[in-house]
Amino acid sequence: MATLTELTTKNHKSFKISPRAHIKYAAKQHVINLNAIEIAHGATCFPIFITRNTQNGAWAVSAMTSFEIEQNLFVEKGIWQSIFQPSNLRTYPLYLMKVANGEKAYTIGFDAASDALNEIEGIPLFDDNGKATQHLSEITKMLENQITDMQQTYEFGKTLEQLGLLRAIDLHVIYQDGTVNVIKGLHTINEDVLNSLEADKLEKLHKLGYLSPIYAMLISLFQLNSLLTKNNLIDGKPKVSNVKMEVAKDDTLI
Template identity: 25%
Template sequence: MTNMALLNNIEHHDLRVISGHGPEYGDSINLTPVFPTEFAEAQRDYPILFRKGEDGQYSAVALLGLDKGENLFLTNEGWQGRYIPAIHQRGPFVIGRQNQEIDGETRQEPVIFVDLEDSRVSRSDGHPLFLKHGGNSPYLQHVSHVLRVINKGAEIARPMFAAFEAADLIEPASLEIRLDEHTVYNVPDIYSINEQKLAALEGATLENLHKSGFLRAAYLVLASLPNVSRLIALKNAKRAHDS
């Protein structure tokens, strides 16, 4: 159950949010969405892969674990990655649009909504959202930044994947993860960038990808793939701990 309210410093002047990560907040997941606007940070910790939806549209995901519902970066002490994907940083907030009068024109401007039913929302514990005199707290400033990363990333994703498809860069990926002689994981239904085709780009296609920033995004995806070895190390450490 949700109760989304437009965040404002009058009704919500004393609102606080408990930060942290755990299964109760939806963090126990082995694949999570990531956006082009966070590829540079995410590629340092997680393999970035592509999934294809029923509508034929691609999206990017970070691989967090090998079993369903497994996040190898989530421990009793919280999230252990150097970078936490934006979708897991936003807490009980989402970005929306609202008509506002600006210079005599009606424009749709981004606004923040908060889920008042979320268990992290409190009037007594956690980070304050507003300062005593009504300004945004450092925590709310951080949330605003995270929501901009998500919003801008969602806008960029579709033209980015369209450009990748036009350049014939997307290919089905075979990801076989071997933990030992007897334990092998295959991650199904995933796609990645064809490294050879990327290296062979030239002319207008190469120039357009470069100018749009999508060329860098493609290389960041490829740079993320060696993080599979980190997942193997985390998984084997977990197995040793659980045995």
């Protein structure tokens, strides 16, 4: 994540969110992070995997939107095509950021290097009196809810790891011209371990509310077929003939 600047009325009263900024951003995201609470809904549209967050080492939940970097098969002609839209797209281009030596643990920030905010056109963040507009208030509320959601996601990944429920896999994308793109760093649920869990551990997962997202993640893998179909419907894109999941040769939790 880029370095964030705190959003304030004093310095950014005239800021507006550029038209369709979140769609332009989404169009270049081949994976989109989800919170654990979003897995069940996300599984209706995307294949969902667990990945290691390179910034803090925690596990992250990711929805795959394309087999190729900086492409998103769910954005067509500037329109989001999925019935489900992850929360971090709905709050873009604003983020939670920690406050140094402040009374609050978090505040709202933005990437100053991004062109998603401007002072000319778009959705205003503050009114003429410097108060937050309804749009900013709604985003702020969603971001505040994400504090709890992110903690739940962290605990979800941690529990999966502790119970040995994560399996490292390589995704082999086989194109019709014979080339193969191997996507690494993905993890899914280890069904063998899940099916052999002791009753007390299954009960723990049930009480934590984790069984639903676990099974949703497994079901979401069938969305790889939908992703293949979406890819092959686009003129000019290399056609995919098959997608295979294989247990990573080094089956460790990287």
